[in-house]
Amino acid sequence: MNRVLKILFFGVLVKPLVLVVLGLHIVNRRALPLLGPAVIAANHNSHLDTLVLMSLFPLSRIHQVRPVAAADYFLKNPLLAWFSLNIIGIIPLQRKHCRNIEKLFKQCHQALDDKDILIIFPEGTRGKPGQMGSIKKGLFYLLKDRRDTEIIPVVMRGLGQALPRGEALFVPFNCDVIIGNQLRLPDDSKEFPRNLAEVYKELSRHCLTRAGMEEDEEVEETE
Amino acid sequence: MFGIPQNSFYFMLTVISLLLIATAVRLILRSRNSAKDDTELRQRIHSWWVIIGLLFFVLISGETFSIVFFAFLSFLALKEFLSIVPTRYADRRVILWAYLSIPVQYYWVSMPWYGMFIIFIPVYIFLLLPMRMALIGETKGFIRSAGIIHWAVMLTVFSCSHIAYLLKLPLKNADAGCIGLVLFLLFMTECNDISQYIWGKTFGKHKIIPKISPNKTLEGFLGGLVTVTCCAGLLAPLLTPMHIWHGFLAGVIISFSGFLGDIVISSVKRDLQIKDSGSLIPGHGGILDRMDSLFYTTPLFFHYIYYLYY
Numbered sequence: 001m002n003r004v005l006k007i008l009f010f011g012v013l014v015k016p017l018v019l020v021v022l023g024l025h026i027v028n029r030r031a032l033p034l035l036g037p038a039v040i041a042a043n044h045n046s047h048l049d050t051l052v053l054m055s056l057f058p059l060s061r062i063h064q065v066r067p068v069a070a071a072d073y074f075l076k077n078p079l080l081a082w083f084s085l086n087i088i089g090i091i092p093l094q095r096k097h098c099r100n101i102e103k104l105f106k107q108c109h110q111a112l113d114d115k116d117i118l119i120i121f122p123e124g125t126r127g128k129p130g131q132m133g134s135i136k137k138g139l140f141y142l143l144k145d146r147r148d149t150e151i152i153p154v155v156m157r158g159l160g161q162a163l164p165r166g167e168a169l170f171v172p173f174n175c176d177v178i179i180g181n182q183l184r185l186p187d188d189s190k191e192f193p194r195n196l197a198e199v200y201k202e203l204s205r206h207c208l209t210r211a212g213m214e215e216d217e218e219v220e221e222t223e
Numbered sequence: 224m225f226g227i228p229q230n231s232f233y234f235m236l237t238v239i240s241l242l243l244i245a246t247a248v249r250l251i252l253r254s255r256n257s258a259k260d261d262t263e264l265r266q267r268i269h270s271w272w273v274i275i276g277l278l279f280f281v282l283i284s285g286e287t288f289s290i291v292f293f294a295f296l297s298f299l300a301l302k303e304f305l306s307i308v309p310t311r312y313a314d315r316r317v318i319l320w321a322y323l324s325i326p327v328q329y330y331w332v333s334m335p336w337y338g339m340f341i342i343f344i345p346v347y348i349f350l351l352l353p354m355r356m357a358l359i360g361e362t363k364g365f366i367r368s369a370g371i372i373h374w375a376v377m378l379t380v381f382s383c384s385h386i387a388y389l390l391k392l393p394l395k396n397a398d399a400g401c402i403g404l405v406l407f408l409l410f411m412t413e414c415n416d417i418s419q420y421i422w423g424k425t426f427g428k429h430k431i432i433p434k435i436s437p438n439k440t441l442e443g444f445l446g447g448l449v450t451v452t453c454c455a456g457l458l459a460p461l462l463t464p465m466h467i468w469h470g471f472l473a474g475v476i477i478s479f480s481g482f483l484g485d486i487v488i489s490s491v492k493r494d495l496q497i498k499d500s501g502s503l504i505p506g507h508g509g510i511l512d513r514m515d516s517l518f519y520t521t522p523l524f525f526h527y528i529y530y531l532y533y
Contacts, residue, residue: 023302025502129312158306161315171315172298172322174306174501208497208509210309 002086003063009087011059018055022048022162023174026056027206031152031179034061036115038150041139041183043132043200044121045160050088052159052177053119063089066111067119070095095124105142112149122196129160130212132200135193143185153180153196155203161212176207227283228400230461235279238410242271266506274504274513278409282402286390287333289405293387294329298322299510300379303501305372307511308491313361314368320355321376324348328384335391344381349373382518385525392533395464403462404528407455411474412520415451415481422446436489444482451478464532476527477520484519488512 018024032040040053050067057065071092074084084090091107111118120139127133143149158175180203186192227235245268253261281292305318324344331340353369389404396403423443431439452474459470488511492500501509 023299023306023501023503161310161312164312164315167315169316169319171319172302174303208499208501209306210495211306212312213309 002089005087006063006089007059010055010062014051015055015059018052021172022052022159023172024052024177025174025208026177026179028179028181029056031181032056033117033150033152034058036064036117037112037146037148038117038152039112039139039143040117040119040152040154041122041196042119042154042156044123044126045129045131045156046126046163046165048159048163048175049121049126049156050119052156052175053154054088056177057117061117064114064116065089065119066091066116068093068108068121070125072096091118101141108142109146112146122193126160126165129164130157132197135196137189137192140185140189140192144189147185151183151185153183153199153203154178155180155200155207157204157207158209158211161209164212173211174209176209178203178206228398228403230396230398231400231403231406234403234406234410234458234462238275242268242275245271263506268506270504270506282405286401289390289402290329290333290387293383294325296510296514297325297329297380297383299503300383300514301325301375303503303509303511304375304379307495307497307500308371308375310371311361311364311368313359314356314372316359317352317355317368317372320352321348321372321380324376325380328380329387332384332387332391335388337388340384340388344376348376352376378518379514382522383514385521386517389525392529395532396462399462407458407462407473408477408521408524409517410458411451411455411477411524412481412516414454415447415478415520416485416516418450419443419447419482422450432486435486435493439482439486447482448475448478451475451481463528465528469531473524473527476523480519480523481516484516487519488515 034057042049042053050069054062054065054067067088067090069084069088069090069092071094074090075081075092085092091111093108094104108118120142122135122139123133124136124138125133139151143151155178156175157178158173161171162173162175163170180199183196183199186195249261249264249268253259281289301322305321310318328340328343331343352372356365356369386405386408389408390401392401392404394401399406419439420443423438423440423446426442426446427438427440429441430437431441431444452471455474455477456467456471459465459473460467463470463473465473488500491511492498499508500511503510504513507513
């Protein structure tokens with residue numbers, strides 16, 4: 001039943017809206033895995049990030065695409081919780097006050113065992129519009145004992161201008177979705193954020209979108 | 224035929240035959256030299272089939288549907304433009320107003336209310352958008368944003384809406400119908416793009432503007448000019464109210480302005496250091512890449528015939 005609702009939600013609503021109202025510039029779409037276990041590690045600026053990433057998958061696969069999302073935010077009120085858990089199919093993650101790492105990742109491991117594709121935002125939050133936050137090590141600890149899992153880095157740009165954090169008004173913009181090739185997990189947890197940040201920087205060279213990026217930021221970027 | 228005026232119908236058939244020839248030529252070239260990668264040419268021709276198919280379908284479906292279609296094209300072009308240029312976070316609400324000008328502008332077209340259509344964006348939107356920006360109150364980068372947003376609306380909404388207004392001009396050539404003018408303008412503009420490219424590839428030596436577009440040559444430009452002028456003169460009496468001499472001049476205007484539109488959008492892309500403005504149309508790039516010359520040819524052609532015949 002939930003699977004039907006999810007397919008309907010994405011097929012009837014999300015996919016057409018993403019196509020017409022947003023418009024995507026996708027690079028290297030072939031690198032997107034259709035079968036798990038895999039992790040999509042994307043940068044995060046907007047709630048739309050999750051929907052856009054999920055819309056890239058065929059409807060027949062979409063029930064196996066599971067965003068990992070903050071429990072403190074998405075399970076806050078019952079309506080949002082029902083929608084997030086049943087229609088989007090999120091894996092809720094306790095961001096705060098959790099010392100037991102095994103318990104924290106239990107559902108993620110379960111999903112990866114089921115050959116699901118997880119969507120994870122390694123910055124852990126949406127941050128300021130148009131800016132890359134610091135990358136956390138959570139993803140490293142999740143995958144360090146399951147090195148067979150594919151990690152696909154993805155950079156998105158433009159969605160932070162279409163629907164930034166703390167705004168309810170949506171404004172149409174074209175968005176970049178730059179998909180990278182499989183990332184190798186380093187041996188040391190300290191290297192992980194640095195490696196991923198470098199990959200993100202490399203991928204953002206393919207971006208066309210400048211919406212939401214003021215000139216001086218841009219100058220900094222090219223130097 | 225099928226409710227389409229006779230001349231326009233035969234013209235559409237001609238365009239489809241030209242596309243068939245292009246497809247056949249590509250297939251023959253490939254069978255002779257199968258090692259060469261022809262992905263881009265294949266994508267280009269395939270996209271042409273889709274564009275032409277969609278356009279003809281829309282034009283046949285009637286006036287209202289066509290106006291909605293051109294409004295949607297304006298939306299796609301404006302969205303693409305405002306996404307590739309740097310805008311500020313504070314501009315989001317202003318940009319929403321810019322989008323809202325599209326349905327209003329095309330509503331004037333559908334009425335048709337020429338007086339309002341011709342001043343709405345150059346006067347009212349021109350004054351309104353900076354006012355909205357001032358009310359938001361972010362002054363850093365104000366001048367640049369005001370310039371960018373209004374320029375984008377002028378190109379993608381004001382210019383583009385002239386195509387739709389061609390459909391609303393009084394009928395003067397019953398054999399071509401209202402769609403004759405649209406077909407004439409679109410075909411001549413694209414014919415100019417393609418023939419400049421082919422002449423340039425074959426005989427090109429002297430670069431015109433190497434700083435902006437290293438592939439543009441004097442030979443290509445002149446070849447396109449002659450080709451389009453001849454075609455325009457011959458087709459004008461069939462598709463438009465113009466007689467042959469006015470048709471020749473229309474060809475000259477379209478060829479010149481098409482070239483200008485092309486280099487203006489090329490300069491924008493060069494400034495932003497991107498090659499294509501998007502990837503909506505495989506083999507062509509983004510919608511701005513395809514419509515660049517139209518932004519210039521459309522209003523100039525419109526006002527040329529409007530002055531002479533309406």
